[in-house]
Amino acid sequence: MTDVALALPTAPPLTGGLADSVFATAEARPDLPVLARRTGPDGGWQRVSAAALREEVSALARGLVAAGIAPGHRVAVMARTRYEWTVLSYALWAVGAQVVPVYPSSSRGQVEWILRDAGCVAVVVEDEQGAMTVGSVCAALPRLRHVWQLDAGALEQLVADGAAVPPTTVESLRRIVAPEATAVIAYTSGTGGRALGCALSHRALASPCDTLLAGWGHTAAPPGEQASVLAFLPFSHVYGLMIQGICVRGGILMGHEPDLDERALVPALRSFRPTYLYAVPSVFEKLYKNFLRTAQQAGRGALFERAAATARAFAAARERQRTGGGRGPGPRLRLRHAVYERTVYRGLRAALGGRVVRATSGGSTLSRELSLFYEGIGIYVHDGYGLTETAGGITMQPLGREKSGTVGKALPGTEITVADDGEILVRGPSLFQGYVGDPAATRAVLRDGRLATGDLGHLDAQGYLTITGRKKDVIVTSGGKSVAPALLEQRLRMHPLIHQAVVVGDDRPCVGALITLDPDFLAHWRALLALPGDAASREAREENALREEIGRAVAAANSAVSRSESIRVFRLLPEPFDVAGGLLTPSMKLRRAAIVERYAAEIDAMYDARRGRVARRPAGEDPAASREDSDDVFR
Structure with missing residues (x-):
């Protein structure tokens, strides 16, 4: 069974590389705030304009040129989600280099494998621990020429070293980056063995971002407001890179939170006050448990559980209405929901900053019950689907016809089919170029232009995709x-x-x-x-x-x-x-x-x-x- 692509606005075709969006936004809207930097431990944020970001990217790109980084060179970034990650990645793309994301929690063996397999000429680490990990495997990495440490002022030194490089040099390099050039070597999670490096082009990474912005970008904030996203998922994962791409390409204000622990994340959400939330199921599960625990500690546990049940029932009734399966919430349910809106739901949204209107969950499946709960309290959570090999998301919920428990429908231009054994097959513009140095593994998953995802699922009569698990599991x-x-x-x-x-x-x-x-x-x-x-x-x-x-x-x-x-x-x-x-x-x-x-x-x-x-x-x-x-x- 094949899903029919959604009839939505089509994004303009990509004509250059990913870094072009930084320069184009700065040209068109120089004063638009695009990034936010932490100003200190008190939780304040300083906004960075599109013009200022362009200057930072250009200056760092000149430093990379001075250090000998050339088009096609691969540079690993081994750091948590922080402001420097964004500036660095776009500077690398501006000179035609390829980014190799590495989790900072990776073991010594994993770091050695990725840097050697990708043939990295440089690696950027966050702190002394990262530098020591890389240093312990340098003898096995003959191509590695640079180890730059963020916390030791490496980027500032690169900017100083690049002062003698003319800005026109970066401009010339940026303009020759083709959409089909490789932008990222993203390694798979390695749950079944050795991680494989997925070569992702500039076009593949931009495609889902531009499609989502064209069809759903207006839903990321209340009308008339600039959308904002707090990025806390690892940029070492393709989901995190897609979030960064959506923000930078869409002019969405993005802040960074490097710590996923709730003791850091919850205060960051309250101070940054995002309008859209990107997370993984474990985060949404943890937030729900925190809501319950806080209510119980205040002696309001029973009230919360009744409010949660009402939220799920209200969302389920609205879903039946919008999908043609029912009349929607009845008068009694509406009344109960209105009462809990004043007494419970408003406070729950305030814990997330008070401005979140919608959210996306990715990385693994989100339960239908949890999705209904969040919709019922006023935050619709789309359960997304994508793989490293697809450069991020390939499905989305049609606006006004969302169906919890599914991952929505195929994005425009993407085709999803389900094989006889239940395996999901994908064809579209965001597919990877292949596994680095492993053509046999590439042939094993690419069949007549379709990617065999290894995931199991089914399409219903309306084309909504439900994920049921991994084939190997x-x-x-x-x-x-x-x-x-x-x-x-x-x-x-x-x-x-x-x-x-x-x-x-x-x-x-x-x-x-x-x-x-x-x-x-x-x-x-x-x-x-x-x-x-x-x-x-x-x-x-x-x-x-x-x-x-x-x-x-x-x-x-x-x-x-x-x-x-x-x-x-x-x-x-x-x-x-x-x-x-x-x-x-x-x-x-x-x-x-x-x-x-x-x-x-x-x-x-x-x-x-x-x-x-x-x-x-x-x-x-x-x-x-x-x-x-x-x-x-x-x-």
Whole structure:
């Protein structure tokens, strides 16, 4: 089945490189504020005009020329999301160089692989730790000539060194950058093995940005206001680069927040006050849990839960109305929603700065329930879809016909089909040029001009795409049942106590799960429980209460799937999966194979305990009628 492209305004074709937008905006609207810099720890922001940004980019580009950076050279950027990232990337593109993003949390081995595989001639690191990581692998990198450290004033020194280079030199280099020239070598997350470098052209990176701006740009802010975005997702990921591209190409004011921790992010949102929010599902999940925790601490937990249920019901009714499936919210629901708007929803939006009108979630699937909640409180969240190989997003919700639980429809000019085995295939202007140095891997995913995404999904009769999981993640039980783990894991994470979940069960008699707890919410939950008695008895009763609570979360997740696909056993793990332990990629994706290997003993014990319970059933008892095989297994 093929989706029909949306009939929306067409973006003008790209005629040069990505850096041209900086110079074009400065020429047309020199005073337009395009970036905002932090002025200090008090949370103030200083706006930077389009003309000022052009001068910074040009001056740094001259310094890069003085350092010997030439068209086609690859320069790695290993830093968090900060102001210098934006200036540096556009300066590199202005001289025809290629940006190689590297997560600053990458291991020594990952850094060595990327810099060597890409053939980088220079790398920009953020701090001393980054410099030491690169320094430890320099002997294996014969092409590497420069290591520049942001916190040591490297960019300022480059600008000083480039003072003797005529501005016309940069202008000449910028004008010969072709749309099909490679702009970025973006490495895949490496969940299944060695990361692969995706070559992305200037045209590929600009295409989704320009299409989204042409069709949806006017929705990013209230009428008459300049749109603003706080960029906090890593620019080391193509999603972050797309956010940067949309802002710079669309004249959207962009601030930078390098720290994803809520203690830094929430104050930044309140001080910057964005009109549009780009995030990943874990951020939206964390914000929801924080709303709930704050309400419970204030003694308003029950009020919040009623307001949240009303928000979801109101959004679902509006969705039925706009998609032709119902009449919309009734009088009673409208009244309840209006009451909670004054007492609850307004305060929730204020926690995000008070100006956010819409949002996009990407990186993995967002649950329908969470999407409906945010729409119900006044912030529609579009669940986006895209890959590194597609230079970012390739779907969007049609305005006025949004459908939560789906990722929308294919962008104009992009074609999405679903193969017989459920794999999503994509063709369009944002496809990558291939994997660097690996033509065999490129041929394996490009078939007759279509990208085999490795994702599973389906298109409904109206062309809305729903993602059901990754093809390589499908679990096959010993009984031959195929289970896609994404939905179960997503629903488990909706419970405020659950931080991470990994569904297992390959060659096992049933589906199981490894679960980690959210430490902040766990401490809050224990404080609310406030059990009396001595320490020993209190701990035992607390453990029983926790067992029951997680059991309810598992039962809620199981309600979305058939019995044969449901989680029958699970185990709580004492610590979360993290990058340092090799169980998460730098982009925070699960390394499933590594997790299963690390916790092999716990998984075996989990299933052994289940077999023991099943063996103790009375003769003749119907297993389907028993609750024992859905009991949990704790450490």
